[in-house]
Amino acid sequence: MKLAHFSDIHITHFPLSGKPALKRLAAVASYSIAGRGNHFRGSDARIARLLEDVDAQGVDHALCTGDLTGVSTEAEFSEVAGLFGPRLAQPARYTVIPGNHDRYVRGADGLFEKHFGKLSEGGRFPFVKHLSDRVSVVAIDVARPTSLIDSSGLCGAKQREALLGILTDASLKDRFVVMALHYGLLRAEGQRDARPHGLRDDVEVMELIDRADVSLDLVLHGHMHRPYVVKTKRRTAICVGSATDLHVKQGCGYHVYEIDPAAHRVRIERRVWSAGPGRYEADAASALNRELVTR
Ligand SMILES: [Fe+2]
Structure with a gap:
C-alpha cells in the first residue's frame, strides 16, 4: 500500500x-517586512506541481x-x-486536515470545512478512514484560533477520550494504523515543543x-x-516538514510511504522540490529514506 x-x-x-483582524495584519508585516514571504513566494506553482507529482507516484492515498x-x-x-480541483471530490484518494x-x-470559522469538508469527513473529528483493506488513518484536529503571540494547539479532553475509544477498539487491532495531526508531539531532538508553538496537551496525547x-x-x-x-x-512519529518552504535546508518536499501492513513495516521515500526543472524529484541522498518496523 x-x-x-x-x-x-x-x-x-x-x-x-x-474580515480585518490584528493577527492577520501582523502576519502581513511578518511576510513583507520580516522576510517570511520569501519562504513561500510562488508557492501556488509548487502546490500545483506537488499535486501532479503525488498523482504520478501511483499512490493509493x-x-x-x-x-x-x-x-x-x-x-x-x-x-x-x-x-486541488477535482481531487476535492475524491475522499477515497485524498484526506486533508487543518493546521493552525x-x-x-475566529472570523475564519467554517472556511476550512466549506472548501475541504469532503476530504475531512465533514470536519467531524476525530475520524477513522479505511484507506485499504489493511490500512486505516485516524485523524484529529488540534488547531484553533489563538491570540497574536500564541500559535499553540490543543487536542482537548473530549477529543482525547474519543481518540482513546477509537485506538483501543478491537476493529483496529490487526490493521496498520496511522494517526494524522498537524502539530508535532516532540521536536527533532526528542524534547517538547515550546509552549507558544506546541500542543498544550502533548504529554497527555503521548501518554x-x-x-x-x-x-x-x-x-x-x-x-x-x-x-x-x-x-x-x-x-x-514522522514530521514531513513543509512541501513548499524554500528555506528548508534539506529541501522542501514530501514523503511516499510503502506500507507492509502484515509485517508492520514502512519504507520512507523522500521527494524534494528541484527549482531548475521546476518539479519534485526523488531525493536519493535524503537521511529520511529508511525502513522502519512500527510494532
Ligand atoms: Fe502549523
Whole structure:
C-alpha cells in the first residue's frame, strides 16, 4: 500500500481580503517586512506541481496534515481549493486536515470545512478512514484560533477520550494504523515543543498513544517545516516538514510511504522540490529514506 504525505504548503494571498483582524495584519508585516514571504513566494506553482507529482507516484492515498493557507482568508482557501480541483471530490484518494494557519482567527470559522469538508469527513473529528483493506488513518484536529503571540494547539479532553475509544477498539487491532495531526508531539531532538508553538496537551496525547492497549503504527504530522523522524516511548512519529518552504535546508518536499501492513513495516521515500526543472524529484541522498518496523 502506498501513501503520500505532505504538509504546510501555505498558499499566500496578499493583499488581504475578508474580515480585518490584528493577527492577520501582523502576519502581513511578518511576510513583507520580516522576510517570511520569501519562504513561500510562488508557492501556488509548487502546490500545483506537488499535486501532479503525488498523482504520478501511483499512490493509493494522499494525506495532507494542514496549513494550506497563510492567514485563513476566503481568497486563500479558494485559491488552494482551485489547485486541488477535482481531487476535492475524491475522499477515497485524498484526506486533508487543518493546521493552525487554517484556523487563524475566529472570523475564519467554517472556511476550512466549506472548501475541504469532503476530504475531512465533514470536519467531524476525530475520524477513522479505511484507506485499504489493511490500512486505516485516524485523524484529529488540534488547531484553533489563538491570540497574536500564541500559535499553540490543543487536542482537548473530549477529543482525547474519543481518540482513546477509537485506538483501543478491537476493529483496529490487526490493521496498520496511522494517526494524522498537524502539530508535532516532540521536536527533532526528542524534547517538547515550546509552549507558544506546541500542543498544550502533548504529554497527555503521548501518554494515550503509548498505552499498551492502543493499536497504532505511525504518527504523521507537519507544523515544523524541517522533516525528521522521532520516537515517543512506544511509537514512531514522522514530521514531513513543509512541501513548499524554500528555506528548508534539506529541501522542501514530501514523503511516499510503502506500507507492509502484515509485517508492520514502512519504507520512507523522500521527494524534494528541484527549482531548475521546476518539479519534485526523488531525493536519493535524503537521511529520511529508511525502513522502519512500527510494532
Ligand atoms: Fe502549523
